[in-house]
Amino acid sequence: MTSVLIQRQPRFPRSFFKDYTSVAVLADETSRYHCYERIRDQFPPHRLIVIPSGERHKNIETCSSVWKQMTESGLDRHSLLVAVGGGVVGDLGGFCASTFKRGIDFVLVPTTLLAMADASLGGKTGIDFGTLKNHLGTFAMPAATWIFTIFLDTLPRSELRSGFAEIIKHAILFDKALWKSLVSKALEEQDWVALIKRSTGLKLMIVKKDPGEAGLRKTLNFGHTIGHALEGHALQIEKPLLHGEAVAAGMVMEGYIAWKKGLLGQGEFREISDYIKKIFGMADLPSDERWLVALSQDKKNRGKEILMALPKSIGKAVFDIPVSAAEILAAVAGYSKNQM
Numbered sequence: 001m002t003s004v005l006i007q008r009q010p011r012f013p014r015s016f017f018k019d020y021t022s023v024a025v026l027a028d029e030t031s032r033y034h035c036y037e038r039i040r041d042q043f044p045p046h047r048l049i050v051i052p053s054g055e056r057h058k059n060i061e062t063c064s065s066v067w068k069q070m071t072e073s074g075l076d077r078h079s080l081l082v083a084v085g086g087g088v089v090g091d092l093g094g095f096c097a098s099t100f101k102r103g104i105d106f107v108l109v110p111t112t113l114l115a116m117a118d119a120s121l122g123g124k125t126g127i128d129f130g131t132l133k134n135h136l137g138t139f140a141m142p143a144a145t146w147i148f149t150i151f152l153d154t155l156p157r158s159e160l161r162s163g164f165a166e167i168i169k170h171a172i173l174f175d176k177a178l179w180k181s182l183v184s185k186a187l188e189e190q191d192w193v194a195l196i197k198r199s200t201g202l203k204l205m206i207v208k209k210d211p212g213e214a215g216l217r218k219t220l221n222f223g224h225t226i227g228h229a230l231e232g233h234a235l236q237i238e239k240p241l242l243h244g245e246a247v248a249a250g251m252v253m254e255g256y257i258a259w260k261k262g263l264l265g266q267g268e269f270r271e272i273s274d275y276i277k278k279i280f281g282m283a284d285l286p287s288d289e290r291w292l293v294a295l296s297q298d299k300k301n302r303g304k305e306i307l308m309a310l311p312k313s314i315g316k317a318v319f320d321i322p323v324s325a326a327e328i329l330a331a332v333a334g335y336s337k338n339q340m
Contacts, residue, residue, distance in 0.1 A: 113163025162244030
């Protein structure tokens with residue numbers, strides 16, 4: 001398992017870099033300014049690679065630029081790539097490292113709540129392909145994940161809220177006591193450091209049991225089947241949704257499907273739906289249904305069968321549940337009309 005460090009101040013483990021022939025640091029334009037500049041002196045001599053910020057740059061073209069700079073810098077198979085940034089930087093950096101010369105070590109330094117609580121854990125790398133989220137990727141564990149919670153101070157409310165969606169997801173799936181704690185507080189009242197520690201513990205527990213996503217780990221995709229399709233469509237029309245905003249809407253719609261299938265009680269569904277809508281409001285769904293075509297390409301599917309991870313009750317979940325097109329359309333229609 002990956003070594004995970006959680007502390008407020010950014011201090012790298014002593015002598016970590018001594019076994020590497022060279023080091024490159026990957027950041028995007030935002031994390032370079034707000035985060036990299038705070039820690040640059042702790043790195044040994046290194047090459048800084050900066051990519052544009054935003055999900056729409058999480059693609060093969062950006063990877064080509066990163067690989068080119070890694071090659072020009074003389075990185076070999078004993079080199080290290082450190083990704084400093086949010087989920088996009090971590091996903092893309094891990095993918096570039098895991099494919100460069102058939103794989104070099106990488107370290108993740110997550111700088112957003114979403115990355116700290118979820119995306120930097122578990123060894124999934126990936127990039128988008130057209131409108132399909134994380135369509136290309138690898139399973140590759142980072143050599144370490146260093147979480148410095150002081151970087152939370154750099155985040156606007158929208159980014160904190162986006163990351164909160166993944167914490168909500170973990171609570172719904174695995175921890176009823178955590179859920180009760182979350183719903184008792186407004187967004188501004190949450191203890192982010194405590195939530196990061198609890199959320200990372202839950203995520204790592206699941207990953208340890210199922211590192212290759214053969215079974216139990218599939219539950220972590222709750223909200224992401226519909227959420228990813230919505231997020232991908234928003235990128236296409238250049239009206240992007242933050243990942244957590246799309247997943248929040250996805251959890252409401254997929255929770256509705258779980259209720260209608262008799263998995264989730266009506267009272268618990270209402271509790272989930274009401275709290276998520278209180279925090280996130282309502283996402284604008286496309287006026288036509290063409291965006292739902294992306295669901296046919298979801299990575300959890302088997303053949304033409306759409307499979308979802310769904311809550312069975314708050315604190316318990318099931319996976320590989322077949323869902324029909326009619327059930328999905330009913331959930332989308334209900335959400336669009338705010339009848340949930």
